[in-house]
Amino acid sequence: MREIKHIFKITTDTRKKDNWVEGVGNNNIKFYAKVFDTGSEYGIKNGRISKLDIRQDGKIIVNYDRGWDVRPKTPEHRAIFNALMKKLNSLNAVFGMDDAGEKNLFSKLKAAKEKIAMAEHEATLSEPPQAENLTKPKQARNGDAR
DSSP states (O other): OOOOOOOEEEEEEETTTTOEEEEEETTTEEEEEEEOSSOOTTSGGGSSEEEEEEEETTEEEEEEESSEEEOOOSHHHHHHHHHHHHHHHTSOOSSSOSHHHHHHHHHHHHHHHHHHHHHHHHHHHHSOOOOOOOSOOOBOTTSOBO
């Protein structure tokens, strides 16, 4: 049996508005997917895709809506599903917060906080010492210092 290469083209991408992606593929495939920048408990395998509808010749072959309604049943349907998941998961984050972006952002924030703390520490080292209170304490009536 000859393996078919599945090719998908995104025709509509409204992720900045409502996270939806729509497209077509060879072998009369049409798909709709709700793709987020980061994974969640509602996504397929806790991933970025929380809703997915794949149709071949107008018939639903895969449907996921925060849970499985129709799983891919045949080897061909599984191959289509896997190839499309790879395509959708490779989409860049629209708000700049994919998993790698989050880790990078937190690393930058941590480095910035450390830099500020170091600068504050260095500033305290370079400040002149505070003049101590050099005035004599007032004498109590009995001659003891307060």
